[in-house]
Amino acid sequence: MSHIFIGIYDEDAVYGKRLMEYINRQKEYPLTAAAFASLEALTEFTGSQDVKGLILEEGTQIDSKVPVYYLKKDSTQEACRYGSAKEIVKEAYAAFRPKGLSSGGVTGVYSPSDNLKRTGFALETAEKLNALFLGMESFGYAVYNRSMEDLLFAVKARREGIIDYAYSLTAGTDGVQRIDSARCFLDYKDMSGEDYRWFFQQLGEAGISAVLDMSTACIYDFELFSLCDCLYLPVWEEDIEDSRFLGFKELSKQHPVLSTLHWKEVYLSKTQNRADRTRCPAEKY
Known part of the structure; x- marks a missing residue:
């Protein structure tokens, strides 16, 4: 910055x-x-x-x-x-702070089927939004032993200067500043809604947008979804009949938290890998 x-x-x-x-x-x-x-x-x-x-x-x-x-x-x-x-x-x-420097908030990208193509969609979204990419895969690969696990620990400790510290952990990929997933999903289990809420507030005050690339194992609670300003549910052709995807949609109609959320379903295929995120309508289950 x-x-x-x-x-x-x-x-x-x-x-x-x-x-x-x-x-x-x-x-x-x-x-x-x-x-x-x-x-x-x-x-x-x-x-x-x-x-x-x-x-x-x-x-x-x-x-x-x-x-x-x-x-x-x-x-x-x-x-x-x-x-x-x-x-x-x-x-x-x-x-x-310069006028126009404002946060686009936190965008969550989630797939219950754990389709790894989700990460590509999340990276494209981060590039479009000029946002910080935060990996939340089940198992990650630490670059020089620095990854989301370091950031998660710092957030729980309410580390001073958390924004500059977060950027010190980033690596650049195709113009996107990213922090790769922790090496084990258990690192996410110690996080609470208050931890994420505090960090997202710090991002907002600094005018920084973020995209979360979320897999099921790294979601501590459905409350995390409610802390996001925008939620994408990318669906590939092979996911449409996936029992996990169908089960998630059914649960979303009944769960007290999930039933209140607005998702932007994005249907993707081999010929349509990128989505127009400005025109995708929000849908409420």
């Missing part, structure tokens, strides 16, 4: 410097900061550098062509001037 370069000015130069150091040390949001002891120095700097935003003490007057985040003086606010630096960074990033 590209870092957003910002400038900081506060009458208390020590405070401004400490805030700068915190911003440059934290890994959760892609911000890089430079602090200045005077408005003149800050103005001169912004005129010569590609600065995308300013953090200023509330009440500071400045003629700025870039977004400004004002540090609140109200001590009752969590993101006030001497409050939580983490909250300040979170709010400032929301103000500076």
Whole structure:
């Protein structure tokens, strides 16, 4: 992710410097900061550098062509001037994030028949959405011993800077940043809905879309489906009469969670490997 370069000015130069150091040390949001002891120095700097935003003490007057985040003086606010630096960074990033940088949410791709062609469809979907691909196959192959099992452990530990850490685990395949499946499906069994919910929220706040390539063995609970913003059920010709596929569709009419979900069924064949994901209608079982 590209870092957003910002400038900081506060009458208390020590405070401004400490805030700068915190911003440059934290890994959760892609911000890089430079602090200045005077408005003149800050103005001169912004005129010569590609600065995308300013953090200023509330009440500071400045003629700025870039977004400004004002540090609140109200001590009752969590993101006030001497409050939580983490909250300040979170709010400032929301103000500076480029317009149009928004998450397309989490897309789940699932097949009860465990057709391995599902992965190809999931990769094509990730490419189209410019999304992070997350492997959730039963057994994976760790590249340099780094895979989803590392990410799952970090998510459960609520690791700081989880987004940058996730990208450190990726490998590029045909233009898609992907994290391959854990080496054993048992790594997914320790995950909870709250774990996934927290991680998906981090992705959303960072403006990152994700595609989950899910097999049955790696689904801890049907709640995982409900956490996805979009669900695809790719169906190949050989799957139509598969007892697992038919059983899943029947269960989906009765199960309290599955019956509330909207699926986009995509029928694929040898002559139709790719699907138009913008025109595929959502269907509710």
